[in-house]
Amino acid sequence: MPRRRSPIVELANPLSFHDAVANGIGRRRLASPAVEHPFWGVVRERPEESSDDSFLDSCRAFAVRMPDHQFFSHGTALRLIGAPTPSGASGEMHVAAHRPSREPRTRGVVGHRLQVRDSATLWVHGLRVEHPVRAWRQVGGRWSALALTQIGDFLIGGRRPLATVEELRHELHVMGGTPALRAALVQLRVGSESPRETELRLILTGAGLPEPELNVSIYGGYGEFVARLDLFYRRYRVAVEYDGRQHAIDERQYRRDSDRWDAIRDEGILHVRILNHHMRDGGRPAVSRVRKALIARGWQP
Helix, strand or coil, rough: CCCCCCCHHHHHEEEEEHHHHHCCCCCCHHHCCCCCCCCCCCCEEEECCCCCCHHHHHHHHHHHHHHCCCEHHHHHHHHHHHCCCCCCCCCEEEEECCCCCCEEECEEEEEEECCCCCCEEEEEECEECCCHHHHHHHHCCCHHHHHHHHHHHHCCCCCCCCCCCCHHHHHHHHHCCCCHHCCCCCCCCCCCCHHHHHHHCCCCCCCCCCCEEEEEEECCCCCCCCEEEEEEEEHHEEEEEECCCCCCCCCHHHHHHHHHHHHHHHCCEEEEEEEEECCCCCHHHHHHHHHHHHHHHCCCC
């Protein structure tokens, strides 16, 4: 049975090599198999083989060697603030600096030397991060209009929005933007609560269907709350909801959902559920289902 490594308590958090030595950790211990060097000049306890090095842990490790003028940017900044990123996006770490300061040049990091500009960084998870509005523009040449719209909807949505549409528009006016960014800007809507909701909305409107209201709360005849609907065609009393569950749910959850669907229908609303397989083939099945529902309620193409 292999012998378990003894943890180096002092390296539970990453340190610079210099600080590790200054804190009394000998060079021999720093060269042991129990210690790893995720970036040049950074040391930390090597995680167990069964554990996965998280994205946030990697950022914290690199932050140990970041001077004050550098900050996480581009897609890395967006991931750190919790924005949705494309499934095929690279996991590269992006770090930037404004001229005349220098960007990092080291293994495992994509450095960016940005134009002269006042800093607008935020502190997120104890890390210096580019402002979300600027980070959105920075990925404009790398990601699709759909991805940029999903990110933009995230930034302008929620109870505490991270940006406004006007701020995003101003950023493109001042700094310029790609065709994908300009296309995304006009498609942003306050109220979308998930990337798939944004995608479904764009699929439906792109197919020539009316634009729905987003996440609308409906109430019964006595003012009681009935449901909050993902997409709602108020004029036609048609609700469209995305259900991304991959597997069967437990019986208790299914009963709750069934009661909710019945309550929605009791309000005279035609309820259309969109599942994952309806989003395939460019969303044609989803468009077909919603189109039929709208026509049944009086919409004329």
